[in-house]
Amino acid sequence: MSVSTITETTTIQVYQVFIKATPEQIWDAITKPEFTEKYFYGARIENTATKHRSLGPNDEMWADGPTFEFDPPRRLVHEWRSLYDPDLAGEPASRVTWEIEQQDGGFSMLTVVHDQLEASPKTAASVSGAGWMMVLSGLKTLLETGKPLSS
């Protein structure tokens, strides 16, 4: 019984975090490699209007797929394929949506939705739990203190 509930768990994952930063700062932090390498497992990620590309520390190709929506500094939607792990790379592509909304008091709310995971259970399991959470805490820490999480 518990096995079937676990596979159902993860076809859509939603994460939300309040960050004391402007939407523009968050936008830069998620679309530019010099920022992402400080909080995204060392990945140098570049998001343009057409491409989502991620390179590992030794220039390994960790992701190389299309951008579906590119609306700075509010909304970014791109393909997700976990090329960093051969086991996960074989699964179908899923989708990641970043939404940034300005709040009062100098805060912005960042929502990350990882969906279309129905046919990619291994990817879903690997990004859930600590996966996205470490990215988002790292991003928040970097923007609020200027320092990476694990220094």
Next chain:
Amino acid sequence: MDDDAVFKALADPSRRLLLDLLFERDGRTLTELDAELEMTRFGVMKHLRVLEEAGLVVTRRQGREKFHFLNPVPIREIHDRWIDKYTERQVSALLDLKNELEETA
């Protein structure tokens, strides 16, 4: 963002149950959650609102349905702020002790 709201939201067994239910299976409607609790629909709605205000539950609309998702980030933040700092040394000492005892057992 607001530690008080998170601690208050967690200080209730029904709300913790709701979080556990979403942890088991994420993205549920009010009707689905309501079926799991011995409580009025209005009561469940009230608890969900407190969880939502604390950022522990995020809702997304899809067509006519509203789905509730567990957002684990605020708990992570509480963990980083309140648990890591005080427990890191003790926990590792306890783990060492446990390993040692289990090896000799």
